[in-house]
Amino acid sequence: MTDAITVSGLRKTFGRTVALDGLDLAVREGEVHGFLGPNGAGKSTTIRVLLGLLRADAGTATVLGRDPWRDATDLHRLLAYVPGDVVLWPSLSGGETIDLLGRLRGGVDEARRRRLVERFELDETKKGKAYSKGNRQKVALVAALASDVPLLVLDEPTAGLDPLMEEVFQSELTALRDDGRTVLLSSHILSEVERACDRVSIVRAGRIVDSGSLAELRHLTRTRVRAVLARPVDPATARAWPGVHDVTVDGAEVRCSVEADHLGALVADLGGRGVTGLTVQPPTLEELFLARYQGTDADTAEREAQPA
């Protein structure tokens, strides 16, 4: 599979603020790629460089085989963009805005436009000023999703949507992937990324700190296990289990976290003690995320995720 977006060593500073500090990113063709990071990590700056709105100070970026700064116009024929903070022309109605953006991009798919307006329950007659944040977002989403382009760049697209509309967005995202299109989805809403994305990149302070499929990322993080045993284990023994951490023993119940490679051995050992109840919970994206933000150790992430 070829890469739709390749970024290496990207640097961008605004005055003394370093927004991007040697960022690398690879988005494969036909995948939905999650671009994760908290506010101010450099997500929007990266996207603006990829759109050719900002010029990088150093490093290279290639989008669909083009230099986004030099070939911006040409590149923009092949992509649709939803900005993180959607602003609309105050005097244009939502329908007019969708048509205008479609025409600027070289045409929209009429049938898809109709379907999207219906699914997102959008009132197209309101003027830009009268829309709420969520409805502005819907206008931009309909305009982007209805256009026939191979690449979609979505910057926190669901920030203002209610749960029902988020559901609609998720199913549209799946449809896009089935259609073979590439999506770069920037977000700090982890559940959204977890459901929709094939691969994720986690950005922190202008650098990518981790990148890969969710399975790959999970592999590096511990699974949480909670078991109720017929023959309780004593805490010292439990702490000696290889690859097991954060052990608490509370009567018949034992809770711990275990490295992916040692999960099998642990389950076998627990089986020998007569398991009467067992929950095994793979790390959530929150835990992956926090692990990469709070330090290198997953212990920290756990403490954050489940305060005593």
Added chain:
Amino acid sequence: MTAATAPTGSLARGVPLSTRLTGFWSVFRLAARRDRILVPASVLGLVLFSVGSAQATLALYPTDAAASSGLATVITNPSIVAMYGPVPAQTADAFAVLKTVMLGAFLTSVLALVVVRRHTRTEEDEGRLELLGSGVVGRWAPLTAATALAAAAVVLAAVLSGAGLAALGMDQAGSASFAVAWLTAGLATVGVSAVVVQLASTTRGAAGLGFGFLGAMYALRAMADSADPGTVTHALGWLSPLGWAGRVEAYGADRQWVLLLGVIALLGGLAVALAVLDRRDLGAGVIPARSGPRRAGRLLAGPGSLVVRQARGTIVGWGVGMVLGGVLVGSLLGAVGQMASDPGIRDVLESLGGTIGTLEDVYVATEIHFVAAAVAAAGIALVLRLVGAERSGLGEVVLATPTGRTRWFAAHVGLPVVLSAVLMALLGAVVGLVGPTVTPDAPGFDPSLAATVAALPAVWLVIGVAALLAGALPRFAPLTWGVLLVTFVVAEVGPLADLPGWLLDLSPFSHLSPLPAGAFEPLPAVVMTLVAAVLCGAGALAYRRRDVA
């Protein structure tokens, strides 16, 4: 508890004054902090305008006798009165402020409107007032703070100007009356602006209503002042705040009690505005926002048509304004012709603007300079929408489509370039059609059209400055307003004030041919047009090279 059973809306009416004004000083300080350049610079400009112009005129007409020979027939000339308001007395002092009383009252009113709007409807429109209003800030605090700041700016401009005139050795009571004239118009406009920003539900709508009101008031008093005293038409002038400024008659009748009208208008306007404010929702106006069509018309398809569509109101408004202005200028040409061919009048008219030709020609040339400056201002506002779009994030939306930067830039600069040509031609055509029906001495269709069109290079040059700054240094683009003000004042007042030649040469308005009477000088026109083109081109190149967002 009775309060608990009352609906929350009516509960608000029982709120004590101190609670409604909570946070007044914080909001006032915030507004003053944001206007720390705008207000002092505008006040300084207005003071320099009044005092500098008076000093220059006094140097030319130092004695009452000299002034009275110059003023003798001006007093009865409706076209001068229509432009500058009534002439209160045939003295050197009165002549020294002839040009600045009315024009200054108008500019002070514009400042008042701009300041009130900036801190009320604009803040609300852009969502910042919501943030502020959710804090410990009373419902009345933002409006009253904006009103107080605007009133303070008006008081500063008026009082400092009056003091400056007195310092020149002019009559003390007259100088106080001069301040009263500006104060009356300015304070009344503060009151009107407070209402206007409640009525319109958008920033742009408020500007349209506000400037439309000022234009209408100027036209009303122009009509009233040029009518004979005692007639109903003349009495109508008392309905216009700008009419009040003229009827103070500084250095003549010195009717300082007129200030009461201004104060009443201010307090009345504020009371109405606060009453509306208590009854409306945040973000809403009295004039409701309408809904729009489901689908875009076929014409709305590219950056050019988008920019034109956004400017639709501006284009129509200016077009109507040009037709009305042309009718006014053209119909007053008859009055100019009724004047005796007194050389004194010539001196006056020449000092006011023109240099060559019949009185009608000089009068038309003077008016064209004013209109050209106004059209340049419209042009600046249109170019600055490029910067506005960038700031709001709309520029990013368009530039992420296949629309190239050059096209987006060209759409914003091309519209004012073309529109200014259309507007000036429209003015020339209307003056050329209306004038000859009033007097055979009026310049005909062709000379009038040529005269207005010949002023375009100066307009384009100003647009070019705006384009360069918008392209290269968007943060500094609003400086173009200052460039326009300074170059226009230099060209208008400069020859009287003995400003150095090189300074005059820097103003594009100094290089306009004295049409319709004189000969058209192609060289300055061509050079200015070329410079304008180079400025636009440089702006476009810079815009391609810099970060957008």
